[in-house]
Amino acid sequence: MGLRMGGSKMIAIECKNVIKKFGNETVLDHVSFQFEAGNIYALLGRNGAGKTTLMNCICTKYLPDQGEVKVLEEVAYENEKVLRQICFMRPAMKSQV
8 A cells, every 4th residue: 555656645545436225125225435545434324224235245155236345446245365455344344353
């Protein structure tokens, strides 16, 4: 991670038009954003807003029904190089670490 040549920052996480449905319920509806490396971001929202579903898409636990998710400018799904650099801890997991 870090800076690329020319001073532009690497994109750590990028989502483009991500859609995720469970049955007839659309949980993520055309979600798009870019998080630059070297910054700290927070996901805020009420219960059921889709925060955990989005994180699960980024970590490849869920595959989006539509759209694209990249981590470190590469698709993470079945990409060992990228997956080795991802860690997603849920609150219930804290006591197990």
